[in-house]
Amino acid sequence: MAKNGYPADRINTQEAHSARVYDYILGGKTNYLVDQEAGESMCGEWPALPVHMRENRFFMHRAAQYLAREQGVRQFLDIGTGIPTEPNLHEVVQRTAPDSRVVYVDNDPIVLTHAQALLVSTPQGRTAYIDADMRDPAAILAAPEVSDTLDLAEPVGLMIIGIVHFLLDEDDAMGIVRRLLDPLPSGSFLAMTIGTADFAPEEVGRVAREYERRGMPMRLRTQQEAEEFFAGLDLMEPGVTQVHRWKPDATTDPAIDDRDIAMYGGVARKN
Secondary structure (H helix, E strand, O other): OOOOOOOHHHOOOOOOOHHHHHHHHOOOOOOOHHHHHHHHHHHHHOOOHHHHHHHHHHHHHHHHHHHHHOOOOOEEEEEOOOOOOOOOHHHHHHHHOOOOEEEEEEOOHHHHHHHHHHOOOOOOOEEEEEEOOOOOHHHHHHOHHHHHHOOOOOOOEEEEOOOHHHOOHHHOHHHHHHHHHOOOOOOOEEEEEEEOOOOOHHHHHHHHHHHHHOOOOOOOOOHHHHHHOOOOOEEOOOOOEEHHHOOOOOOOOOOOOHHHOOEEEEEEEOO
16 A cells, blocks of 8 residues: 555556556656557657647646636636646646635546645645546535535636546536536636547547557547537637637747647636
8 A cells, every 4th residue: 555545556557548648748757668658659650749738738727827817716626637747737826826726636546646745735725636537527526625625606617638538428528527517606617628630630540549459548529529518608719729729828839730739628607
């Protein structure tokens, strides 16, 4: 048993894991040989994969900063946190509002181990971590870490970044997102990124097949399908667009080729 309470046998080092592959491709060190082999194989199928993954991460930074700075959101629920990579969500929002509170959710023990060590809040704010699966929204919302950290009478920023493409049709991705959003009050926001093969179908299709071959099947969606996640919500400008085109800032590379980005992103307010 690890000192954080997670049994060592829960960390499967024999099969690649999406969070660790993501970490490897972004240059992190929290991964194993099996993840490195998967990452190398995927980048061989689509050399733009690191650019795509970085832009997905940068979208999270911009969306979180927008919610904290321009919309006054002070509490966030982050689904599918992934392995910590600075700056993390709480670091982004606490730069604007040091009293911001963030609950991180993931179901991979290695993610939670590193979260406990690295995702440390400002003294004014709070962070908490839930070991839960996105496919069980009720368990997430019922977790004591949510009620202890967030005030569900006040707006919440629901962040679902780089994860929904691992929900297949039989998982009812739309229903899962709605069940997470429905208990949140008016004035809450949904920020999402949704994987797509619209811009480089051949290359992205090969990457998807490689993920599936390694036990990580995915469901890529069209722009219309991506927009359906935001149905009934008030979409913020510029709507649902490729992640690098959502409110680009001075750090966004204007030379990025659309064919190198396989992710839609959007932010919307719940009325």
